[in-house]
Amino acid sequence: MVILKIEHVSKRFGNLDALRDVSLEVEQGEAVAIIGSSGSGKSTLLRCVNNLERVGSGKITIDGDVLVDTAGGVAQYPPEKEIRRICTKTGIVFQHFNLFPHLTCLENIMIAPVQVLRRSKENVRREALDLLDVVGLSSKAQSYPAQLSGGQKQRVAIARALAMHPQIMLFDEPTSALDPETTNEVIATIQKLVAQKTTMLIVTHDMRFARESATRVLFMDEGRILEENTPQQLFEHPQNPRLQAFLQSVRS
Amino acid sequence: MDFAYIQTLLPSLLSGTVNTLKIFFLTLILSLPLGLPFALGAISRVWPLRFLSKIYIWVFRGTPLMLQLFFVYYGLPILAQNWGEQWAELFRWQNTTAAIVTFTLNYAAYFAEIYRAGIQSIDRGQHEAAKTLGFSRWQTMRLIILPQTIARVIPPVSNEVITLVKDTALVTAIGVGELLKAAKDANNRDVDPTAFFLAALIYLCLTFVLTLVSQWCEQRFSRHEQPIQEG
Structure with a gap:
């Protein structure tokens, strides 16, 4: 297909x-x-x-x-x-991450599914935590992007894009x-x-x-x-x- | 130093201070939000909005505050006379009201310009990320751009706020009984400048407190920018 x-x-x-x-x-x-x-x-x-x-x-x-x-x-x-x-x-991952600096990692991942797709916060939250686990950053859920290394930021950015279930x-x-x-x-x-x-x-x-x-x-x-x-x-x-x-x- | 004399001055100076604070806070509460629509207007894609906002900002930043004050208090009622008595009545304000209206309009223009610069200083990548996640333009502004703008505009806004405290002294010119007027009256009555010193001291206290508040705000709103040590 x-x-x-x-x-x-x-x-x-x-x-x-x-x-x-x-x-x-x-x-x-x-x-x-x-x-x-x-x-x-x-x-x-x-x-x-x-x-x-x-x-x-x-x-x-x-x-x-x-x-x-x-x-x-x-x-x-x-x-x-x-x-x-x-x-x-489509979900995009940028060269310079473009994470939202005023939001925690978890919030970065949750904001689009909640605000754009209008999905329930509970479900999105559970899924976001799973995604953080997939990219190996469960411990950083409550951290802000400024507190992460470049590689960690990029992995959060990948999780953020995946949270929208792109094709x-x-x-x-x-x-x-x-x-x-x-x-x-x-x-x-x-x-x-x-x-x-x-x-x-x-x-x-x-x-x-x-x-x-x-x-x-x-x-x-x-x-x-x-x-x-x-x-x-x-x-x-x-x-x-x-x-x-x-x-x-x-x-x- | 004559403490007994100072004591006789304090009641009038303090009630003047209350008026100064009243003008200050009302202007602040009204002009801080009023600046936002003009800032958004100034960067709008709709040209009439952009044009009107820019004219507004240009006029209020480009003419003396004192002139604006005189115009609103003395000029506007005369102008309104031409439109009919009910209009003249509508615009015949008490001097304190005229002062707050003028200050609000004037400071909204300054705040608008600060907000506009703050909004436009946010990295293009933030707009792109928001756009590709499906946010509308308004959602992007509300959820992504404005929250980040707040942290950036706090220093210039604090600057304006401190200027506002001192600008309130201008309303003496239309006879509002605030701190400076109380000091001037005492000086003229007693031929003794002590009241001016005391007024200066009170202004200094006010600006000092505001400096502390602005520092606190700066820290509070930039918490997310500070890397913390990881445990």
Whole structure:
């Protein structure tokens, strides 16, 4: 079953073509990693999926709902409320965590299900505590984000996104702002989700992570997907010369 | 120092202080919340709201408080005369009322500007996180942005509040019997400046207490920002 379908999406920032005719399908249970150098459009693609950026043209379908379609060369979005409903089917984890600093970890996880989905506090609370357990931070329920390390913050951010029961998790360079030690604990958490067949799209600079965790890897360059394959094939037998050059540069 | 003389001064000075505090607290209670709609207006996507809010802030911050006070107390009733007697009646206020109305409008403009800057200083990532979790714009403002803004605006708001204590002395100009007027009257009557010293001392006490309150507020509202030692 296809959870995310991106068809012919293009986007410009001024004179820059951030995305050029990108198409991509993500099946349920897949963990798709996107690699590529800075400015290749991989974060922009992710941000278009949950409406942090608007596409110039193309079509995005999330779990059967059309977030955007193009008619007569112009991108057509549904009303604001409908966009919000569709986008809550995606959960995003940011590079810089973006936890709410005035709320405890538990409150960070609970606030959206309670306020947006109008679920009962009791149920959400129980679930939030379970999620904290999943990410290994049960003891930090009552701590504020300022009291956590970077890796701990990112794990709370993952729990916060999971609490909305998204159909697909989006990771926007989840380990880029972390030091090497805490990177591993975040990677271990994400790998746990991979093992549970959580559908996800991961933008990353961490090649080892992409190789070990993803079920499929895409290489983006100058707004295009140039190559996609299983991690093993892509890393060991890169076809496109730009991918070869990119892998060479990150290895050295 | 003549303690007997000071004792004769105290009743009038203290009742003046009560009036000063009355103007101070009423202005504060009214202007602190009134600043918020103007702050939200100033950053609104709806341009007429934005335009009106900015004009309001510009006019009240850009003209002397004393002028505004004179206008409300002396000018407005004359202006209202042109609209009919019932309007003139409506705007013919007691001097204390005129003072509180003017101060409230004036300070709301200052608070609005502080709130606006505070709201806009919150990291864009907070808006993005809230948006992707499905919060509406108003929910984002109410649940995420404003609670964080409070901690940030406490220092500049405290500053304004301390200025307000001293600005209340301006209402002497329209004859309100507050602390400064009591001191001035005593000085003129007895040809002795002791009352001014005492008034200064009382103003200092008030601002000192407010400084303590603001420090307490700062700590209280930034608790979540302080890393505590883990056990």
